[in-house]
Amino acid sequence: MAVSLTENAEFQRALAAFQAGNVKDAERLFKAVLRRQPKHVAALNLLGIVLTQLGRFAEAENYLRLALEEQANSDATLYNYGVVLKALNRPAEALERFSQALKINASVAETWNNRGTVFNDLKRHGEAVADFDRAMAAKANYPDAFCNKGKALAELKLYKHSLGAYDHALVLKPDLAEAWLGRGNVFIELRQYDYALAAYDRALELKPDLAEAWLGRGTTFYELKRYDDAIAAYGRALALKPNLDYAASLRLRAKLTICDWTDLEAEIAQLLATMKERRLSSDAFAILTIPSSSADQLQCARRCIQDQPTYPPIWRGEVYTHDRIRVAYLSADFHEHPTAYLLAGLFEQHDKSRFEITGISFGPNRDSPMRHRLRGAFEHFVDVWDKSEEDIADLVRRLEIDIAVDLMGHTKDSRLGVFARRPAPIQVSYLGYLGTMGAEFIDYVIADQIALPSDQQKNYTENIVHLPDCFLVNDSRLAIAPYTPSRGDVGLPAEGFVFCSFNNSYKLGRPMFELWMRLLHAVEGSVLWLVETNAEMAVNLRREAQRCGIDPGRIIFAPRIALSEHLARQRLAGLFLDTTPYNAGATGAAALWSGVPLLTMIGKTFVGRMAASMLHAVGLPELVTESLPDYEALALKIATEPALCASLKDKLARNRETYPLFNTERFTRHIEAAYTKMWKRYQGGEKPENFAVDPRPDLWDDMVR
Numbered sequence: 184m185a186v187s188l189t190e191n192a193e194f195q196r197a198l199a200a201f202q203a204g205n206v207k208d209a210e211r212l213f214k215a216v217l218r219r220q221p222k223h224v225a226a227l228n229l230l231g232i233v234l235t236q237l238g239r240f241a242e243a244e245n246y247l248r249l250a251l252e253e254q255a256n257s258d259a260t261l262y263n264y265g266v267v268l269k270a271l272n273r274p275a276e277a278l279e280r281f282s283q284a285l286k287i288n289a290s291v292a293e294t295w296n297n298r299g300t301v302f303n304d305l306k307r308h309g310e311a312v313a314d315f316d317r318a319m320a321a322k323a324n325y326p327d328a329f330c331n332k333g334k335a336l337a338e339l340k341l342y343k344h345s346l347g348a349y350d351h352a353l354v355l356k357p358d359l360a361e362a363w364l365g366r367g368n369v370f371i372e373l374r375q376y377d378y379a380l381a382a383y384d385r386a387l388e389l390k391p392d393l394a395e396a397w398l399g400r401g402t403t404f405y406e407l408k409r410y411d412d413a414i415a416a417y418g419r420a421l422a423l424k425p426n427l428d429y430a431a432s433l434r435l436r437a438k439l440t441i442c443d444w445t446d447l448e449a450e451i452a453q454l455l456a457t458m459k460e461r462r463l464s465s466d467a468f469a470i471l472t473i474p475s476s477s478a479d480q481l482q483c484a485r486r487c488i489q490d491q492p493t494y495p496p497i498w499r500g501e502v503y504t505h506d507r508i509r510v511a512y513l514s515a516d517f518h519e520h521p522t523a524y525l526l527a528g529l530f531e532q533h534d535k536s537r538f539e540i541t542g543i544s545f546g547p548n549r550d551s552p553m554r555h556r557l558r559g560a561f562e563h564f565v566d567v568w569d570k571s572e573e574d575i576a577d578l579v580r581r582l583e584i585d586i587a588v589d590l591m592g593h594t595k596d597s598r599l600g601v602f603a604r605r606p607a608p609i610q611v612s613y614l615g616y617l618g619t620m621g622a623e624f625i626d627y628v629i630a631d632q633i634a635l636p637s638d639q640q641k642n643y644t645e646n647i648v649h650l651p652d653c654f655l656v657n658d659s660r661l662a663i664a665p666y667t668p669s670r671g672d673v674g675l676p677a678e679g680f681v682f683c684s685f686n687n688s689y690k691l692g693r694p695m696f697e698l699w700m701r702l703l704h705a706v707e708g709s710v711l712w713l714v715e716t717n718a719e720m721a722v723n724l725r726r727e728a729q730r731c732g733i734d735p736g737r738i739i740f741a742p743r744i745a746l747s748e749h750l751a752r753q754r755l756a757g758l759f760l761d762t763t764p765y766n767a768g769a770t771g772a773a774a775l776w777s778g779v780p781l782l783t784m785i786g787k788t789f790v791g792r793m794a795a796s797m798l799h800a801v802g803l804p805e806l807v808t809e810s811l812p813d814y815e816a817l818a819l820k821i822a823t824e825p826a827l828c829a830s831l832k833d834k835l836a837r838n839r840e841t842y843p844l845f846n847t848e849r850f851t852r853h854i855e856a857a858y859t860k861m862w863k864r865y866q867g868g869e870k871p872e873n874f875a876v877d878p879r880p881d882l883w884d885d886m887v888r
Contacts, residue, residue: 193219194226201229209233224253228260231267240270258287262294269297274304292322296331303335306492311335326356333365338492340571340600342369360390367399371406374547379403394424398433405437410719413437426462428490432469439472439689441719442727447693458483463490467593471618471790472689474764477642480788484621485644487593496605497576503583503608507539508862511584511607512561513575514615515546515596519553521769522590522615524746527553528658528847530560534855541582543567545575545598572600579606585865586858589625592616609861609871612645614656617768617789619643626871627861629854630654634796635789637873646871648861650853651878652843653800655793657772659847664751673752674739679708680822683756683779685741685749685770688716690762696724698815699760700731706822712756715740750777757828758782758821763811766794775801776845780831782806782821784814800844803835852879 197212213230216223227250234243247264254260265280281298284291299314315332319325333348346369352362367382380403386396401416417434420427431454438447451473457464458479463486470483503509512530516522533540542561548554548568558564563582567575575598579587587607591597592615602610602624612620613629620628621644628635628645631654640647670677682702684691703709715721725735741752750773759774761767761783767774771794774781783794785807795807808814821828843849856876864871 194223197226198229201233206233206236210237222249222253224250224257224260227253228257228263231260231263235263235267235270240267243267244271256287258284258291258294261287262291262297265294265297265301269301269304274301277301278305290321292318292325292328295321296325296328299328299335300331303331303338306338306490308335308338308492312339324355326352326359326362329355330359330362330365333362333369337365337369337372339573340372342373345369358389360386360393360396363389364393364396364399367396367403371399371402374406376403376406380407392423394420394427394430397423398427398430401430401433401437405433405440408717410437410441410717414441414443426457426464428463429466430464431457432465435465435473436469436689439691441717442688442691442696442723443719444693444723444727455479458486461486463487467618467621468595468616471788472765475788477619477639477788480618481621481642481644484593484619486621488599488620488622491599491603494600494604497580498605498608501608502866502868503585505539505583505585507535507537508858509539509541509583509585510588510858511541511543511579511582511586512588512590513543513545513579513598513601514590515544515598516590516615517542517544517546517554517557517564518549519551523553523557524658524661525614525656525769525772526590526658527556527560528660529656529851529854530557532847532851534851535562538855538858539563541565541584543575543578545570546596572598573604575601576604576606585609585862586611588613589620590615592620593618608865611861614654617793619645627857629857630789631796632875633799634792639789640873646873648857648873649875650850650857651876652849652853653796655768655772655797655844656850656854657776657845657847659845661750661776662747663777664745664747667751667754670755673741673755675712675755676708676710679710680706680758681710681712681756682758682760682818682822683712683753683774684760684762684767685712685714685753685774686762686765686767687770688720690765690767691724692762693727694811695762696727697731698811700728700733701815702760702818702822703733703737704731705819709822710737710739711760712739712741715742746773749773753777753779758818760818761794763791764788765790766792768793771797772844775835776839778832778836778839780806780821780828780835782808782814782818784808784811797844800842801835802838802842803831806831849879 194216197209197216200212201209210233213226216226227246231243231247244267247260250260261280261284265277268277268280278301281294284294295314295318299311302311302314312332312335315328318328329348329352333345336345336348349362349366352359363382363386367379370379370382383396383400386393397416397420401413404413404416414434414437417430420430435450454465465483467484467487470480540561541563543565545567548566584607586609588611589602592612594616605624610625611627612625625645627648629648632649634654635647675681699711703711721740724738728735728738754777756779759779759781761781763784764786766783771781785792785795798804798806808817839845853876
């Protein structure tokens with residue numbers, strides 16, 4: 184049908200409004216054209232663009248679909264359709280549309296650039312980089328493509344190259360806020376926090392409502408220990424973008440770190456609710472620190488793993504034949520760190536005639552006595568601090584490692600991308616993260632029957648391996664300073680019972696703290712001895728004590744000192760009060776090693792049961808309670824009955840030398856038995872399965888049995 188002059192004039196008026204940026208008028212006029220000519224391809228296409236600009240993506244998709252029905256080979260319409268699908272969070276479909284557009288016309292830089300951003304969304308960062316390069320080849324001096332390439336390279340942990348791409352973008356367009364944001368994100372990864380803060384500040388000067396920059400600013404403040412500033416920045420990010428990935432849990436982490444419990448119950452409930460909607464509201468570690476179930480933790484971990492890139496396995500089923508089983512431990516914490524203090528004895532005790540032990544360190548190379556000790560403990564020690572995850576995975580594969588042990592899990596500085604590439608036939612999670620990884624590429628988690636009962640297998644993607652005594656390794660060579668200071672030396676009163684809890688501040692919570700305040704009220708002259716992790720924490724806890732009617736001076740804050748000296752001063756305490764839902768781990772073991780009884784309430788998750796596991800392994804199951812009222816009653820009994828407290832200390836002193844908890848050699852033989860069974864199944868072509876290691880009675884003194 185012929186188009187009248189009037190109809191053509193209507194389209195021209197609509198086009199003029201569109202070109203002038205009058206999107207509301209353009210929408211009205213294009214719709215008028217389409218009422219007369221429902222199959223007007225240009226009007227359909229341009230109306231789709233207008234609705235995209237208005238953020239009405241579902242409507243835009245309808246008009247673009249109609250345009251494609253009329254003209255299927257229009258690369259422009261396919262491109263616009265791809266933009267809408269990307270906005271609708273349908274990246275696979277967007278990828279298809281952009282790819283179709285490129286088959287028709289490969290000369291459009293914007294199409295390459297947008298397809299690259301979809302590859303980024305799909306965690307296919309290598310392909311994204313290639314597309315951004317094609318975009319820059321098609322269009323010289325393309326700042327957006329440089330910026331997007333910087334993001335992809337950062338995801339690949341190629342930080343030097345990423346900064347170079349961002350620098351190119353900013354040379355071309357100094358006011359590109361997203362490039363400043365990207366630079367800030369890279370500087371955080373490089374621990375260059377002053378540079379990160381400056382980059383975020385510049386991004387926010389250019390775009391004050393850029394929520395991601397506020398988020399990065401919050402994380403920078405957190406790393407600089409400016410916790411109040413961090414909380415404020417996270418709050419601003421959430422106000423601008425309530426569903427911003429991980430923002431809610433990062434703010435919660437900062438609040439827990441300084442024991443700011445304002446509106447905490449409501450925030451936790453909201454976090455759990457949004458997590459159940461499969462949103463990325465929480466990182467997998469944060470969920471362990473709040474009241475949550477193992478099912479909650481599995482759901483959160485799985486969602487976090489879905490946010491990670493996927494890779495084809497680089498180990499492809501080969502069965503290695505070595506004289507010894509090759510085990511590699513991978514960690515960022517091979518320096519003065521609680522994990523290293525627990526593990527050093529294990530690395531030294533390994534039977535080198537049966538196992539070839541490698542340490543792969545992707546943390547900073549901090550020169551220290553522990554670093555030297557670890558270097559000597561491993562048969563091979565490889566520093567890969569400046570290597571990419573791909574390089575580290577290739578190293579594991581080239582070394583033909585039989586069993587790769589991840590000591591990090593979902594914790595800071597982890598390198599999940601190494602294990603995601605499946606460089607070893609057997610991949611194991613141990614110690615660093617006490618929850619399920621939610622990942623199919625981890626075969627086993629090492630635990631024990633008390634810490635992680637068999638009925639929890641349904642909430643773990645890994646096969647649970649039970650060691651006989653306790654999952655927690657300890658170093659029987661851990662030194663305690665020979666001099667025990669006086670109470671006055673460490674700020675304790677000359678008289679009165681000393682309760683202590685040297686857990687990290689994020690493990691404390693109002694219900695437990697109020698219970699502790701009731702104990703101080705009930706036990707005259709008693710004090711609570713805590714480690715001061717930050718100044719804000721001390722201020723907040725003193726205020727909470729006053730609110731509970733307790734003199735804030737009865738809370739004594741201990742500064743951080745060398746571990747051997749801390750173990751010596753800790754002997755002055757009468758009882759270590761454990762926390763829930765996240766128990767003491769290394770700190771609880773340190774208390775028992777120094778001779779201080781530990782009181783716990785057994786929980787329902789791995790992190791809430793580890794202290795119970797330790798107490799059974801040191802022969803003090805009577806200090807494991809089932810409820811907070813029982814916990815409170817027993818703590819009061821121990822504090823008010825000196826004979827009972829003394830008998831517990833005497834029993835602990837005896838058991839420390841004879842029970843399994845601190846028998847490093849026994850633990851080593853048991854974990855080696857676990858590794859051997861895993862290895863035999865792999866050698867026989869059998870799939871991983873959950874199993875228990877039989878105890879070695881020959882390594883336990885007859886008097887104990």
